[in-house]
Amino acid sequence: MTATILTAAPSAATKTAPAKTNAATRDPLADMRAWWDSSVAWVNSHWLEIGIAVALGLAIYFLLSMIRGFALKRAQSAPGEFTLTDIVGRVIHKTKSLVLAIVSVRMVAGYAQPPALILNVIHFAFTVAVVLQAAIWAREIVLGLIQRRAAESHNETLNNAMGIIRLLISVALFAVAAIVILDNMGVNVTGLVAGLGIGGIAIGLAAQGIFSDLFASLSIIFDRPFRVGETIKYDNSIATVERIGLKSTHLRSVNGELLVISNTNLLSKEITNYAHLHRRRVQFAIGVVYQTTPEMLRALPTLLEAQVEAELHEFVRSSFIGFGASSLDFELVADIHSDDYNEVIAARTAIGIRVFEELSKAGYDFAYPTQTTFTAAPDGTMILPYAESVTMKTPKPATS
Numbered sequence: 001m002t003a004t005i006l007t008a009a010p011s012a013a014t015k016t017a018p019a020k021t022n023a024a025t026r027d028p029l030a031d032m033r034a035w036w037d038s039s040v041a042w043v044n045s046h047w048l049e050i051g052i053a054v055a056l057g058l059a060i061y062f063l064l065s066m067i068r069g070f071a072l073k074r075a076q077s078a079p080g081e082f083t084l085t086d087i088v089g090r091v092i093h094k095t096k097s098l099v100l101a102i103v104s105v106r107m108v109a110g111y112a113q114p115p116a117l118i119l120n121v122i123h124f125a126f127t128v129a130v131v132l133q134a135a136i137w138a139r140e141i142v143l144g145l146i147q148r149r150a151a152e153s154h155n156e157t158l159n160n161a162m163g164i165i166r167l168l169i170s171v172a173l174f175a176v177a178a179i180v181i182l183d184n185m186g187v188n189v190t191g192l193v194a195g196l197g198i199g200g201i202a203i204g205l206a207a208q209g210i211f212s213d214l215f216a217s218l219s220i221i222f223d224r225p226f227r228v229g230e231t232i233k234y235d236n237s238i239a240t241v242e243r244i245g246l247k248s249t250h251l252r253s254v255n256g257e258l259l260v261i262s263n264t265n266l267l268s269k270e271i272t273n274y275a276h277l278h279r280r281r282v283q284f285a286i287g288v289v290y291q292t293t294p295e296m297l298r299a300l301p302t303l304l305e306a307q308v309e310a311e312l313h314e315f316v317r318s319s320f321i322g323f324g325a326s327s328l329d330f331e332l333v334a335d336i337h338s339d340d341y342n343e344v345i346a347a348r349t350a351i352g353i354r355v356f357e358e359l360s361k362a363g364y365d366f367a368y369p370t371q372t373t374f375t376a377a378p379d380g381t382m383i384l385p386y387a388e389s390v391t392m393k394t395p396k397p398a399t400s
Helices: 030-046 045-077 084-093 095-113 116-153 155-158 164-184 191-204 208-223 264-269 294-310 342-362
Strands: 231-234 237-244 248-253 258-262 271-273 280-288 314-323 328-336
Touching: 045 084, 045 095, 084 116, 084 191, 084 248, 095 116, 116 164, 155 248, 208 237, 208 264, 237 258, 248 264, 280 294, 294 314, 294 328, 328 342
Parallel strands: none
Antiparallel strands: 231 237, 231 271, 237 248, 248 258, 280 328, 314 328
């Protein structure tokens, strides 16, 4: 007989579970030993490529250092402070030697075929170094341009505000750099960006007035609609600019009052700057009586032109403009080429006096508001009360 041997199938409890590696039970020393062994094996098998890569990396580093030194020397030798060349020199000066070394290593890392761990470390170091260096370059460029504008306009306000401007620019640029680095590390930065955005909105709403005046101040400094010492017309006030601050601007009115206006309100209305007027136009309204003859009226524009030219100013026009209530109205327009308002006032006075003098000599009568009263005759005819002279006679006494 054939003996049949029955074997029981293994139960689920006796099945062998696949081996799982628990990160908590891993031996760090074993991992380091494995990494060390793989690194030694890589060095033993690629020692020639590693040597060539090191030599190339050193050559690239020294070449980059020489370029940086040459460019920095050329920039520093250029005359002038806060020029574009000076800004480029400051940017080059902020280039770190460590960054040049990491860039050199990154450029030759692929030639030696390093293990994945070493290559990942090199990529991470390269990303961090380049992003931070780019933030430093951007900060120096922005600050250099701001200081250049401050030096051009000799603006004391901007020089005093450079501390807070540097802080705001540094915080903004390095915050962006940190987000870029975290994103390259595989970190989900969506929540971080959203949080920064909400926080920025909250801070902006809380300090809306302060930031509004601050940016308005920077707009005044960079756009330069007016400068300290210039006379402007704001709303209904004519005043001289005494100081441009981060929050407000101080104006000295023509009557002597000090006007302190917030920068936001100052830019919200039309501003007339009188400092850039190379010529000012003056106008005269001249009225002569209705009894003036047509020949004298035709000769009046030429006579007015001669008075303006006699005062050595530019004649623009003179013409008849209308029939007034009690005068025939003419206008005289002239340009006075001067930036000084006091000179313009003096020239306008001289022209006016000369016009009055010459028109009086020529027989012109200036009109003034008058009113004529007419009297009705017994037959209904309108007559002037002084049309004819009436002599009053004293009646003789009656005789008996």
